[in-house]
Each structure stands twice: as C-alpha cells, then as structure tokens.
Amino acid sequence: MNGMPKHIAIIMDGNGRWARSRLLPRYVGHREGVKAVRRVVESCSDKGVQALTLFAFSSENWRRPSEEVSLIMDLFVQTLKKEVASLNRNGVRVRFIGDRSAFSEKLRHLITEAERETRDNSRLQLVIAANYGGQWDISQAVRTIATRVQ
Ligand code: FPP
Numbered sequence: 316m317n318g319m320p321k322h323i324a325i326i327m328d329g330n331g332r333w334a335r336s337r338l339l340p341r342y343v344g345h346r347e348g349v350k351a352v353r354r355v356v357e358s359c360s361d362k363g364v365q366a367l368t369l370f371a372f373s374s375e376n377w378r379r380p381s382e383e384v385s386l387i388m389d390l391f392v393q394t395l396k397k398e399v400a401s402l403n404r405n406g407v408r409v410r411f412i413g414d415r416s417a418f419s420e421k422l423r424h425l426i427t428e429a430e431r432e433t434r435d436n437s438r439l440q441l442v443i444a445a446n447y448g449g450q451w452d453i454s455q456a457v458r459t460i461a462t463r464v465q
Contacts, residue, residue, distance in 0.1 A: 319362050319363050319364050320364060321364065321365045321366065322364070322365060322366040322367075322368065323359060323364055323366070323367050323368070324367075324368040324369075324370065325355065325367070325368070325369050325370065326370045327348055327352070327369060327370060327371050329344075330344035330345045330347065330348040331344050332344070333347060333348075334347070341383060342383070342386045345386065345387055345390055346390065349390055349394050352369060353398070355367065356402070356407065356439070356441060359439055360405060360406070360407065360438055360439045364439065365439065365440060366439070366440040366441075366442065367439060367440070367441050367442070368442040368443075368444060369441070369442070369443050369444065370444045370447065371391075371443050371444060371445050372387060372391075372413075372444075372445045372446060373446075373447070373448075374414075374446055374447070374448045374451070377417075377446075388418070388419065388422060391418075391422055391425075391445070392419075392421060392422055392425060395422075395425040395426070395429055396425065399425075399428070399429045399432060399433070402429075402433060402441065403432050403433050403436065405438065405439075406436045406437065406438030406439065407433060407436055407438060407439045407440075407441050408433045408434060408435075408436040408437065408438075408439070408440050408441065409429045409430060409433045409441050409443070410430055410440065410441070410442050410443070411426045411429075411430065411442075411443050411444075411445055412442055412443070412444050412445075412447050412452070413444050413445045413446040413447030413448070413451070414446045414447070414448075414451055415445070415446065417446055418445075418446070
C-alpha cells in the first residue's frame with residue numbers, strides 16, 4: 316500500500332466554463348479536457364493507482380446542441396485513434412461502460428478494438444463511462460444473469 320487510492324473516479328465537468336472564461340468556444344474546452352485526461356492517466360499510472368473511471372459523456376448530454384454532440388463524438392474517435400497504441404505500450408487496459416448502441420459504427424468499432432488490444436494489460440484499468448446510466452447498468456446486469464440462468 317503506497318497511500319494512494321486504488322480507484323479514482325472523475326466526472327468530466329467544467330470544460331465549457333474553462334473555455335468561456337477565456338472567451339473561447341466550448342469545443343476548445345472539450346479538447347483541453349482530453350489533454351487533462353492524458354495528464355491524469357499518466358499520473359495515475361506513475362503513482363500506482365489501479366483503476367481510473369472517467370464519466371465522459373452522460374445520457375443527458377445528448378440534449379446538447381447537435382453540433383456540440385457531434386464534436387464530442389469526433390473527439391472520442393480522434394482520441395481513440397491517437398492514444399490507444401500509447402496506452403497499450405504503457406500497460407493501460409481500456410474499457411467502456413454504458414450503452415454504446417447509440418454510437419456510430421466507427422466509434423463502436425474503435426471501442427471494441429481498444430478493448431481487445433489492451434485486454435491483457437494490468438498496470439492501470441481505465442474505465443470510460445460513455446452514455447452510462449445507473450439504471451441502465453442494473454437492467455443490463457439482470458438481463459445477463461437471466462440469460463445465464465436460462
Ligand atoms: C462536461 O463539460 C464534458 C462533456 C460533456 C464531454 C467531455 C468528453 C470529452 C471531452 C471526450 C473525452 C474522450 C475520451 C476518450 C475520454 P461541460 O461542457 O459540462 O462544462 P461546463 O460544466 O463548464 O458547462
């Protein structure tokens with residue numbers, strides 16, 4: 316035990332306020348949020364934190380203007396394309412939780428690939444909650460158990 320928490324969860328918030336206070340468009344704030352995530356992942360990995368959960372996109376976020384939603388989706392796509400190889404090299408296992416059926420086929424494919432490529436890593440578990448909801452999670456779990464029982 317090194318005095319570090321085993322698991323840290325972060326609600327990604329404040330991107331818009333960060334941008335507004337600098338008179339920048341919200342999108343720049345989201346991009347900066349991704350940079351902050353990179354720094355947090357590196358620190359967690361260095362300091363021996365075992366799991367990091369990021370609440371990156373909630374089911375309520377679909378209600379935002381469609382341009383903003385599509386920019387956030389693009390950021391997910393770009394970030395996965397850019398970062399997975401380096402996460403993999405650094406022993407990070409990536410997993411997504413949440414209802415991914417609402418995402419584009421391209422994003423779903425990148426998510427599946429990221430999970431597959433990094434599945435044997437154990438230095439840091441990076442869990443990205445995207446379109447995640449507590450009720451959704453419970454109903455999914457119950458459905459899985461019911462299928463297994465059958
Ligand atoms: C909340 O800030 C943030 C979001 C709704 C989206 C954050 C998601 C990303 C930047 C993509 C991350 C990608 C990966 C792979 C982790 P806000 O707009 O609610 O800010 P505010 O509270 O200041 O309005």
